Amino acid sequence: MRPLVRAFVVALAVAFARDAAASCQAIASRPVPTQLASVSPLALAQGEVGLTFVGHASFLIESPQGVTIVTDYNDYVRPRTVPTIATMNVAHTTHYSNNPDPRIKHVLRGWNPTGIGPARHELAERDVFVRNVPTNIRNWGDGGTRLNGNSIFIFEVADLCLVHLGHLHHELTREDLGVIGEVDVLMVPVDGGVTMTQFEMAEVVRNIHPRLVIPMHYFGPHRLERFIEALKPHFTVRYSTTPHLVLARQTMPDPPELLILPGN
Numbered sequence: 001m002r003p004l005v006r007a008f009v010v011a012l013a014v015a016f017a018r019d020a021a022a023s024c025q026a027i028a029s030r031p032v033p034t035q036l037a038s039v040s041p042l043a044l045a046q047g048e049v050g051l052t053f054v055g056h057a058s059f060l061i062e063s064p065q066g067v068t069i070v071t072d073y074n075d076y077v078r079p080r081t082v083p084t085i086a087t088m089n090v091a092h093t094t095h096y097s098n099n100p101d102p103r104i105k106h107v108l109r110g111w112n113p114t115g116i117g118p119a120r121h122e123l124a125e126r127d128v129f130v131r132n133v134p135t136n137i138r139n140w141g142d143g144g145t146r147l148n149g150n151s152i153f154i155f156e157v158a159d160l161c162l163v164h165l166g167h168l169h170h171e172l173t174r175e176d177l178g179v180i181g182e183v184d185v186l187m188v189p190v191d192g193g194v195t196m197t198q199f200e201m202a203e204v205v206r207n208i209h210p211r212l213v214i215p216m217h218y219f220g221p222h223r224l225e226r227f228i229e230a231l232k233p234h235f236t237v238r239y240s241t242t243p244h245l246v247l248a249r250q251t252m253p254d255p256p257e258l259l260i261l262p263g264n
Contacts, residue, residue: 044246049158051185053243053261054079056094057217059164059187063157065127071153071164071187073097073107084125087153091137091167091194108132110151110166118148129156133179137169152180159249160184163210167217168195172204184252186210189217190227198223202230212247213258224260231258 044050050062057072060079070079072095073086082103088096089110100107105125110132112119118134130153137149150169155162162185172180188205192198195217205213213235218224228237235258243261 047158047248047250049160049162049247051162051214051245051247052079053214053216053263055263057089057164057167057187057189059214059216061155061157061162063127067126067128067157069128069130069155072166073100073104075099085123085128085130087130087132087151087164089137089150089166091150091169095167106130108153110134110153111149119151121151121153127157130154131156133176135166135168135170135172135176137167152176154180158247160247160252162247163187163208165189165204168201168204170196171200172207177207180208183208183210184249185212185214185247187214187216190215190224191217191219192223192226198227198230202227205231206234209256211252211254211256213256214261215258218264220264228258228260 044062044064046064048064052060054060055077058074058077059071060081061069067085068081068083069085069087070083071087073088074094075097076094082101085106085108086100086104087108087110090096106123108121108123108130110119119132121130121132123130132151132153134148135150135152137146139146150166152166152168153164161181161183163180163183164187168189186205186208188201189195190198190201195201213231215224215227218227235256236253237258239260240262243263
């Protein structure tokens with residue numbers, strides 16, 4: 001390879017790697033916000049679940065008995081609500097906090113802080129049950145694998161099963177799918193680079209067979225559109241004008257739906 005061509009290829013590879021590594025850190029590079037996302041509590045009837053896309057990989061989940069959950073709780077994107085339960089993943093600082101609000105009753109880390117074995121969570125709080133399925137993540141330092149560094153969190157509330165894939169880096173095994181079980185609502189990262197490609201993530205979604213798919217963690221419209229194209233043959237696509245949803249078993253879409261909520 002000629003020196004000039006070699007230099008160009010190396011520069012291109014470095015730029016791509018920098019983009020992939022930095023994408024998830026774009027939020028982390030901003031100052032910690034003094035004004036957190038404003039989310040008003042939803043008035044929920046029995047059998048209803050509130051779901052609000054806060055941003056990046058964070059959702060606010062609300063139960064009829066007033067339990068609140070924030071997924072991938074971090075120091076950069078938070079609702080004003082201090083949740084009853086906060087779940088975290090360790091891939092980047094935009095997915096966890098070393099200083100969670102002390103008023104949070106349950107802080108569930110998707111990794112084992114001792115480094116020995118996976119995190120295991122089975123938590124019952126009023127009308128909510130939370131459990132996790134450990135998964136692996138890339139080790140950004142040496143390109144290897146950090147075993148059990150991530151978790152898929154599963155929330156069972158109001159006769160619905162909501163699943164947050166976290167910062168998923170690999171396809172799921174048949175055993176993983178069996179433990180996850182039947183899924184009503186799936187929150188899925190669709191960045192196409194720092195987690196998995198859009199094609200690979202679409203395959204994960206098809207294997208899970210959710211009734212409602214909600215994309216997150218996509219860093220702009222072009223990456224989101226590639227994921228939508230991959231799922232269009234299998235899901236009806238709908239765009240919401242609000243980040244707030246009220247879900248119930250009787251209103252789950254049939255056929256399955258890919259719902260785009262505003263925010264990123």
